[in-house]
Amino acid sequence: MRSRWLGTAVAAAMWAFVAAVYTRLPHRIPSHWNLRGEVDGWMEKPWGALMHPAIATAMLATLWLLPRIDPRRANLERFAEDRRLLVNLIILFFAVVQGATYGQALGWPVQVDRVILAAVGLLFVGLGNYLPRIRSNWFMGIRTPWTMDNERVWRATHRVGGRAFVIAGLVMAASALLPADVRPWTTGAAIAAAVAVPLVYSYVAWKRDMSGRPV
Numbered sequence: 001m002r003s004r005w006l007g008t009a010v011a012a013a014m015w016a017f018v019a020a021v022y023t024r025l026p027h028r029i030p031s032h033w034n035l036r037g038e039v040d041g042w043m044e045k046p047w048g049a050l051m052h053p054a055i056a057t058a059m060l061a062t063l064w065l066l067p068r069i070d071p072r073r074a075n076l077e078r079f080a081e082d083r084r085l086l087v088n089l090i091i092l093f094f095a096v097v098q099g100a101t102y103g104q105a106l107g108w109p110v111q112v113d114r115v116i117l118a119a120v121g122l123l124f125v126g127l128g129n130y131l132p133r134i135r136s137n138w139f140m141g142i143r144t145p146w147t148m149d150n151e152r153v154w155r156a157t158h159r160v161g162g163r164a165f166v167i168a169g170l171v172m173a174a175s176a177l178l179p180a181d182v183r184p185w186t187t188g189a190a191i192a193a194a195v196a197v198p199l200v201y202s203y204v205a206w207k208r209d210m211s212g213r214p215v
Contacts (some may be wrong), residue, residue: 006088006091007084008060009089010091011056011060013095014056017053021102022049025048027044028044028045028048029042029049029102029105029106030101031043031051033113049102052094052097056091056095059090060087063084063087064093066083066137066140076197081173082130082133082134083140085212089126089127089130093122093123096115096116096119100112100115100116105210113180115176117183117187118172120172121170121174122169124145124172124194125165125166125173126138127169128161128163128165128168128169129166131158131159131162132155132158132162134158136148136154142157142159142161142198144198146205146206148207152205153209153215156201157201157205157213160198160201161194161201164193164197164198167192167193168190168191168194169194171187171189171190172187172190175187175190
């Protein structure tokens with residue numbers, strides 16, 4: 001997953017997929033589903049067809065650009081391989097979304113809402129395993145006033161946030177198997193916890209560190 005060329009290869013495959021099926025895609029392509037599996041967003045060609053590979057390409061450009069503009073460049077360089085892992089995970093996620101979206105548009109028997117929810121859950125699991133390895137920087141990670149102020153708080157918050165993301169991701173992935181009327185509740189609770197836990201903890205850890213207690 002840390003391969004220098006994996007993201008590039010997947011992005012190229014996504015462009016090739018577009019080229020292969022473009023003429024068979026309908027004029028309006030589903031672009032968003034609610035948690036009940038209902039399409040509530042559409043995009044017209046060509047943007048609907050090009051969106052996913054374009055995002056993948058933009059992620060590759062971001063991977064190249066960030067170390068050149070971050071004031072804490074030295075920290076970014078310390079986890080260069082893990083940064084590639086993150087970008088590769090996100091590109092693979094968009095490849096799955098592209099396959100499911102175009103598959104439904106082409107009439108394949110795909111339950112897009114379940115596929116995407118499971119993919120989001122697995123993405124959260126991957127991000128959760130990655131978060132504790134991020135060093136302080138201005139673009140990636142859990143950036144609150146308290147983590148940006150203190151390296152110890154940054155590390156502690158990312159350890160806790162990583163666990164929260166993994167648990168939330170597993171809940172979301174499992175939710176893909178649940179009935180449509182239950183999924184919004186389980187998924188919403190998982191996302192809320194993944195956001196709230198590290199946010200609150202970063203402040204608590206900062207207060208502890210300011211008082212001289214371990215975080």
